[in-house]
Amino acid sequence: MIKPELEMGPERAKERYVTEAVYEQGSGALNEDTLLMKGNVFGVFDGASSIDYWKDQSGKTGGFLAANIVKEIMEKGGEEQPLREQLLAANERLAEKMQIQGIDITKKSNRWAVAAAAIRAGNKKFEWAQIGDSRILVIYKDGSYKTLGSNIDFDVESLVLWKSLVQRGERSAFDHQEMHKQMVKVREKSNIDYGFLNGESEVEQFLASGEEPLENIASILIFTDGLTIPKEDPTGEDSLDKLVKLYQAGGLKKVKDFIREEEQKDPEFQKYTRFKPHDDIAAIAVNL
DSSP: OOOGGGOOOHHHHHHHOEEEEEEEOOSSSSOOEEEEEETTEEEEEEEEOOTTOOBOTTSOBHHHHHHHHHHHHHHSOOTTSOHHHHHHHHHHHHHHHHHHTTOOTTSGGGSOEEEEEEEEEOSSEEEEEEETTOEEEEEETTSOEEEESOOOOTTHHHHHHHHHHHHTTOOOSTTSHHHHHHHHHHHTTBTTTBOOBSSOGGGGGGOEEEEEEOTTEEEEEEEOGGGSOOOSOTTSOOOHHHHHHHHHHHHHHHHHHHHHHHHHTOTTSSSSOOSSSSOOEEEEEEEO
16 A cells, blocks of 8 residues: 555646656667656666567567566556556566467576666655666755666676677677677576566566655656666766766756767767667656
């Protein structure tokens, strides 16, 4: 049961908060990110496809289906059902859907997966839930900030390898045998070393959740990893200072435009280590 101080209907949410959203497909064939804005509940979901490139009969990838399954479950979630419970229900639904499609889930790398971040805004507090590398960033009125949930970057090892391949003149990360083995290795560690919604019961121990007071908060940002500022050193810290300053100067659009401009300046991946020219982006800002 949600505590009384968190209760707020959709209309009251619209009155109290000013929201902004950015939703943009990257360089892939499908946007495997999606977002939810329903009353006072906001969420972003980043789908990850099977490493074996599985698609359904209509050409939809596992990542696309998974992200939209999680969104659909949360759209149907009741106002009194905790976000954590909704995401766990979505995780169970993922397992069901993969079984229906005949996916061999004995291999983690075959599973569809989703990184998720969601909040429910209340009167004095907000509820939150997070898993994977989708983020919740709280910006305070004095300019300070903090993230909620996990900050584990499970792609670091893969990006280091990809950088070395680029320096050797390789053009495609995912077609390279060495890179493919690395991607499988990382996926096999899901819900062992880091969390992903992928239909496994072990996900519960990696699903972070809680409540935070709204006092002195200026904005709450929730976003998929596509809104992360590009960095030259894959082992370095994410540039959250830069992200916050860009957001304060011009909102989510300014952050997105900066990322896209930097990526466009580096079409050959020589400066910024990344898997593709442009990643999908789903981001929501709730401004108090």
